[in-house]
Amino acid sequence: QPARFPTRLDIGGNTPSCNEKRRSLFDAQDHMDRQREALIANIEGKLEQQRSASVLFTVDWRLV
Incomplete structure (x- = not known):
């Protein structure tokens, strides 16, 4: 008998618990992306060169 791979229905890929975990993962990824963008903006601000002239x-x- 050939090997049968589990389908999404076998695994329970659309259960409310799975959807909650998926939503939680997406929310965490969005939060990390916002933190990353804020960190990059902060570093870019610090690296920005400023020139001044004085006698x-x-x-x-x-x-x-």
Whole structure:
């Protein structure tokens, strides 16, 4: 007799418990994605280069 692989109905792929677990997994993944995006935005803000100009010294000269 050939091997029979279990079908989705055999496993119970559409039971309320399975759907709740699937929803919980999707919610957790969404939460992790939001945290990841916030972390990336935070790091990008810190890595953004800022330039400023300030006078270090002044040279005053005259021809005599």
